[in-house]
Amino acid sequence: xxxxxxxxxxxxxxxxxxxxxxxxxxxxxxxxxxxxxxxxxxxxxxxxxxxxxxxxxxxxxxxxxxxxxxxxxxxxxxxxxxxxxxxxxxxxxxxxxxxxxxxxxxxxxxxxxxxxxxxxxxxxxxxxxxxxxxxxxxxxxxxxxxxxxxxxxxxxxxxxxxxxxxxxxxxxxxxxxxxxxxxxxxxxxxxxxxxxxxxxxxxxxxxxxxxxxxxxxxxxxxxxxxxxxxxxxxxxxxxxxxxxxxxxxxxxxxxxxxxxxxxxxxxxxxxxxxxxxxxxxxxxxxxxxxxxxxxxxxxxxxxxxxxxxxxxxxxxxxxxxxxxxxxxxxxxxxxxxxxxxxxxxxxxxxxxxxxxxxxxxxxxxxxxxxxxxxxxxxxxxxxxxxxxxxxxxxxxxxxxxxxxxxxxxxxxxxxxxxxxxxxxxxxxxxxxxxxxxxxxxxxxxxxxxxxxxxxxxxxxxxxxxxxxxxxxxxxxxxxxxxxxxxxxxxxxxxxxx
Amino acid sequence: xxxxxxxxxxxxxxxxxxxxxxxxxxxxxxxxxxxxxxxxxxxxxxxxxxxxxxxxxxxxxxxxxxxxxxxxxxxxxxxxxxxxxxxxxxxxxxxxxxxxxxxxxxxxxxxxxxxxxxxxxxxxxxxxxxxxxxxxxxxxxxxxxxxxxxxxxxxxxxxxxxxxxxx
Numbered sequence: 001x002x003x004x005x006x007x008x009x010x011x012x013x014x015x016x017x018x019x020x021x022x023x024x025x026x027x028x029x030x031x032x033x034x035x036x037x038x039x040x041x042x043x044x045x046x047x048x049x050x051x052x053x054x055x056x057x058x059x060x061x062x063x064x065x066x067x068x069x070x071x072x073x074x075x076x077x078x079x080x081x082x083x084x085x086x087x088x089x090x091x092x093x094x095x096x097x098x099x100x101x102x103x104x105x106x107x108x109x110x111x112x113x114x115x116x117x118x119x120x121x122x123x124x125x126x127x128x129x130x131x132x133x134x135x136x137x138x139x140x141x142x143x144x145x146x147x148x149x150x151x152x153x154x155x156x157x158x159x160x161x162x163x164x165x166x167x168x169x170x171x172x173x174x175x176x177x178x179x180x181x182x183x184x185x186x187x188x189x190x191x192x193x194x195x196x197x198x199x200x201x202x203x204x205x206x207x208x209x210x211x212x213x214x215x216x217x218x219x220x221x222x223x224x225x226x227x228x229x230x231x232x233x234x235x236x237x238x239x240x241x242x243x244x245x246x247x248x249x250x251x252x253x254x255x256x257x258x259x260x261x262x263x264x265x266x267x268x269x270x271x272x273x274x275x276x277x278x279x280x281x282x283x284x285x286x287x288x289x290x291x292x293x294x295x296x297x298x299x300x301x302x303x304x305x306x307x308x309x310x311x312x313x314x315x316x317x318x319x320x321x322x323x324x325x326x327x328x329x330x331x332x333x334x335x336x337x338x339x340x341x342x343x344x345x346x347x348x349x350x351x352x353x354x355x356x357x358x359x360x361x362x363x364x365x366x367x368x369x370x371x372x373x374x375x376x377x378x379x380x381x382x383x384x385x386x387x388x389x390x391x392x393x394x395x396x397x398x399x400x401x402x403x404x405x406x407x408x409x410x411x412x413x414x415x416x417x418x419x420x421x422x423x424x425x426x427x428x429x430x431x432x433x434x435x436x437x438x439x440x441x442x443x444x445x446x447x448x449x450x451x452x453x454x455x456x457x458x459x460x461x462x463x464x465x466x467x468x469x470x471x472x473x474x475x476x477x478x479x480x481x482x483x484x485x486x487x488x489x490x491x492x493x494x495x496x497x
Numbered sequence: 498x499x500x501x502x503x504x505x506x507x508x509x510x511x512x513x514x515x516x517x518x519x520x521x522x523x524x525x526x527x528x529x530x531x532x533x534x535x536x537x538x539x540x541x542x543x544x545x546x547x548x549x550x551x552x553x554x555x556x557x558x559x560x561x562x563x564x565x566x567x568x569x570x571x572x573x574x575x576x577x578x579x580x581x582x583x584x585x586x587x588x589x590x591x592x593x594x595x596x597x598x599x600x601x602x603x604x605x606x607x608x609x610x611x612x613x614x615x616x617x618x619x620x621x622x623x624x625x626x627x628x629x630x631x632x633x634x635x636x637x638x639x640x641x642x643x644x645x646x647x648x649x650x651x652x653x654x655x656x657x658x659x660x661x662x663x664x
Contacts, residue, residue: 008639008641009641009646011639012638012639012640012641013637013638013639014634014637014638014639015637028637029634029636029637030637031636031637031638074639
């Protein structure tokens with residue numbers, strides 16, 4: 001940015017601060033200013049024009065310090081923009097592209113883009129057709145996602161949402177997707193933790209963290225998700241698939257409410273302004289699967305996060321976001337207390353476009369698994385009455401227990417999709433009777449799979465040669481011995497479906 | 498003479514923003530004083546703080562007849578109407594490199610009132626660093642006719658010439 005005097009001499013327009021109310025400033029003058037234009041105060045602070053009245057201009061201040069009444073303000077002639085470029089990869093920046101850490105310098109990118117733009121129209125969009133791997137078994141098998149999908153992550157605090165996001169970013173960054181994490185109003189320590197996680201997982205070069213702290217001005221926090229989308233659009237246009245994590249939009253809504261209430265907007269439901277739906281919808285519409293001008297297809301997959309309170313997912317912001325996304329993953333606090341990790345409730349989670357991207361095998365497995373888990377849930381509710389369970393019921397409950405144990409996953413543990421299918425096939429064949437033995441074997445399988453090219457090739461071949469779960473099971477039975485040998489497991493003769 | 502004409506006459510005599518502020522203070526004091534029971538404030542003395550011509554007009558307007566309980570409210574509404582008009586005056590901010598004397602201020606004001614409008618007043622600022630000339634702010638527009646700016650422009654051209662020569 002240049003100096004106040006420079007902009008004053010260039011634009012030849014000046015205004016005077018008449019009133020300052022927290023982060024909202026009212027100024028007279030500036031006759032030619034437009035909405036969203038950046039303005040500069042004599043004291044060096046920046047702001048953005050929010051609205052224009054007959055005699056006054058309403059400005060959102062990007063500073064924690066109030067400006068004095070009578071201070072001069074001038075136009076800059078530019079809209080809210082942020083520098084965008086590959087130079088930002090591996091850095092933690094604020095919505096204006098400045099590094100958050102003191103002493104860190106980033107080579108300034110040559111290009112900059114407006115932060116708040118309208119989403120592109122339907123003619124630039126393509127059908128979502130490529131699967132999106134999260135590396136989390138329960139999601140990849142039960143709530144599958146597609147590239148370009150907007151999937152809400154909803155749940156109470158401390159239910160493992162962030163771990164899921166870490167796993168997804170880890171998986172996608174390793175697959176070459178550029179991942180942008182937008183921390184909205186987060187604590188500095190949280191941002192540091194995320195930064196350290198990316199560094200320790202060696203994925204920092206494929207990620208950018210755009211963060212605003214809880215102590216930052218409300219205006220900066222408000223801009224954070226928009227800045228993340230702007231950067232994502234840049235990488236998309238440069239020919240990359242992008243994952244954007246917006247953590248979280250509930251905080252964003254609260255900051256937006258604060259700004260609007262100070263700006264004397266009429267409060268609506270829960271005191272949120274009337275345009276809160278528009279504000280979020282306009283943001284999330286910028287994600288999707290896009291057809292670029294050069295004919296290539298690239299996606300911005302978006303995972304907005306929203307916190308629920310005491311398991312209530314019917315809150316205003318939560319339901320708003322559910323209706324503007326292509327599904328949601330629900331983290332259940334009850335499941336969390338029962339020890340399920342991740343505590344995803346597959347019955348309350350929804351994916352609207354993910355299934356269309358699945359291979360026939362995965363679709364078949366998904367159907368089978370869902371109907372089995374539904375049956376199990378029904379039987380489990382009967383078992384609460386202490387009724388004596390028959391052999392079939394007992395077996396169903398045992399298999400379900402093994403499935404849930406199979407779904408259990410550590411916070412930094414990401415799974416390969418093909419391997420997940422084969423392991424599930426073995427599990428479905430009752431290869432394991434004992435959960436602890438199964439867990440040991442799965443650890444062994446994962447380890448072998450990482451190292452053995454032969455194992456990788458065999459698993460790929462098995463998955464590619466099957467179109468349904470039954471076909472996979474037949475294939476597994478046929479080649480069980482070879483498979484177990486390759487995976488370094490003991491051969492068990494009694495495998496029955 | 499109707500009231501509006503009287504107000505315009507007063508405004509025509511006010512040249513500076515500081516005079517507007519002072520007049521507003523006097524009017525406020527004037528109105529609040531005659532609502533205090535048994536007060537012995539010398540009301541004409543209040544207006545003496547103002548420039549002679551303004552003071553004379555105000556005294557003529559408000560103190561021709563003594564303030565009585567009957568005309569109190571009428572005076573109040575007159576004072577408020579005048580205050581409102583004063584608040585809505587157009588302001589032209591002029592930054593000069595020197596402190597102008599009364600004659601110079603009158604010359605500036607007369608010129609502006611004659612060529613722009615009678616209800617335009619000057620907000621005079623003093624800044625030695627502009628060297629000479631004037632910086633004007635009116636209606637949110639800013640124009641810099643200062644010597645400093647001219648010199649800066651000239652120096653820039655010279656710098657470019659020197660750079661071109663050295664290259």
